[in-house]
Structure formats: C-alpha cells, structure tokens
Amino acid sequence: MRHNLLPNGRYQGRYEVRGNQIFYWDDTGFTADGTFIDDVLHHGGMILYRAN
Numbered sequence: 001m002r003h004n005l006l007p008n009g010r011y012q013g014r015y016e017v018r019g020n021q022i023f024y025w026d027d028t029g030f031t032a033d034g035t036f037i038d039d040v041l042h043h044g045g046m047i048l049y050r051a052n
Helices: none
Strands: 013-018 021-026 031-037 040-043 046-048
Antiparallel strands (some): 013 021, 021 031, 031 040, 040 046
16 A cells, blocks of 8 residues: 655645644545654554655
C-alpha cells in the first residue's frame, strides 16, 4: 500500500497534520487518523514507513 500525500494537503481528499497526529478526510466522506512515532506512521493497526 502507498499513501501519496501531496504537499498541498490533497490525495483524493485532504489531510492535516497536528503535532504527531494525522487526520484524513477523503472525497467520499471517509475519515481516518494516525500517529507518527519516530517518523513512522501508525494507522489502523498498520505501520507505514516512509518510502526511500
């Protein structure tokens, strides 16, 4: 899986980073959130690492 988060806050919806938390709102109305711990995103039971 890949999350392509664009610098303008869009993907197919929008996202907002507040401190170490991220909040998503997609164009269908779905919402989600996650927490960054040591630059690793913990989201919905998944651990997502930054692509190299």
